[in-house]
Amino acid sequence: MSQKYSKKLFYKYYLEWIHLYKDNAVRPVTLNKYYLVQRKLKELAPDLHMNELNRRNYQGILNKYAQDHEKTTTLDFHHHLKASLFDAVDDGLLKTDPTRRAIIKGCDPSDKKLKFLNLYELQTLLRSLNLGQDLNWDWFFLLIAKTGLRFAEALALTPEDFDFEKQSLNINKSWNYKEKIGNFQPTKNPSSNRLVMVDWQLMQQFQNLINQKKAKKPIFFEEDQRVYNSTLNQKLGKYCKELDIPQISIHGLRHTHASLLLYEGVSIASVAKRLGHSNTTTTQETYIHIIKELENKDNDKILHHLSQLR
Template sequence: MSRKKYSTKLFYKYYLDWIHLYKENAIRPVTLNKYYLVQRTLKEIAPDLHMNELDRKSYQNLLNIYALTHEKTTTLDFHHHLKASLFDAVDDGIIKMDPTRRAIVKGTATKKKRPKFLNLYELQTLLRSLKLGSELNWDWFILLVAKTGLRFAEALALTPEDFDYEKQCLIINKSWNYKEKTGHFQPTKNPSSNRTVMVDWQIMQQFKQMIENKDQKKPIFFEEEQRIYNSTLNQRLASYCKKAGIPPISIHGLRHTHASLLLYEGVSVASVAKRLGHSNTTTTQETYIHIIQELENKDNDKILHHLSQL
């Protein structure tokens, strides 16, 4: 019986071929670029690693090298990108076993990060400082993100026809590619991101008055030929936070704030996941695990109190 020969191809070359085969034209350009970044890094730190040399030890060594200069969360992301390709390599008979099994993810000390979200009092303070006139401006954009939890690109893509006044909701079915020089509409991050988001009656009426004479199919916050920078709006938001004496957060931080406050109010994880456009509740649970654990502790107190009454 002849012994099976496994691939002797260089790992970084296999990974590049895998990206071409499975990822090109299947995911958004910004996501695809992350895979290419991982491939370039792989070539840099393991230029001589062949597929037939991949085992738990060589793979762990690869992760350890990467972890020397990256935080644990970044190393984990690097690991997940590689892991997907190696699963396929095992299935296709290119390598004998899964080298990522029981891999230990390490990393450098985590830097102190800015707060990702505000508490209710801080958010109320921020919103009171906004300059909300009778005409649409970027402060209205900040308010809308705070009240809906929309992604930055989703909020940019809003057009008048996305406002359903009868059902009191926003229809999210596209996003705005602001990262390219010539911005344009593009699909949402994933199929689950196509959704409707309930909004309070007051803000729906306020927007109705401001956008009723605008082109139904064009963005409401800017002209299509205008270049939009995330950093510009983050700076605007940070300046408001500073003046209000609250921790500075980003536009994306408003999305985290929105979700966090809903969870604290007792809204289910499933409902929050659907509102945010997450593909599954696991993403929501992992992102807001600290809040969920805090709520579970409160629930345990309620359970024990109830049991003591029986």
């Protein structure tokens, strides 16, 4: 008896696969990516059935997607689909794996030069902040500038995360601010769970600011309050514009923190650990322009030193 392979539409199979394997199993932000891929798949291949799926027309889907997406984004799209098709082969819904030896293409990457402030510009910004007796979003900006925390990590801070004796912050969760009703969620990856050392002055300031806050509650807002990344970015951007310095986002404060540490000679490994990167490769790729600039300065020092030898 011959095998009967699935005749279901590809995008419908993929939707069912998401429901079966991903709903309530991954973080909401990750789940949203799967649904975004599913909608794009429906747009690119609305009439393609599973029994018609082969390497040729799968490559055609990737090629269409790559026409207006960069290579890294196309690769991500491919990986999302590939997982479901592996299962389809295992379940006998497909005869062979259509993703085998797929070629990843993409349009030319845009110029994504990091936006960060130099030391003088950062000092100008921090001196202009309204840092009063009560916690406000200006304190939030100062905290990120001095720690390099991710936006969601800083939102999730509670009083019990502050270790005033050891001058450190315990980063072990983030805040799911993208949902209408926010909640605590795991950090971006296991390596994001870390201790971040903080200068004594900032710790002393926060000790006074949070001493009346509940131990397990966010310090910057009420749990039923919706926090928008875009709103705070606009606020920060307005400050920068008024001070006539480059307009950066909150994520730009994180980049500023990391770049200044690198310029001060802090090792890539230490910066990666402080930022919660899963490996130093991520740090090197993110700050490649700064690292190259520092290498050029090191080369100048090396040549100067050699020239002094007799």
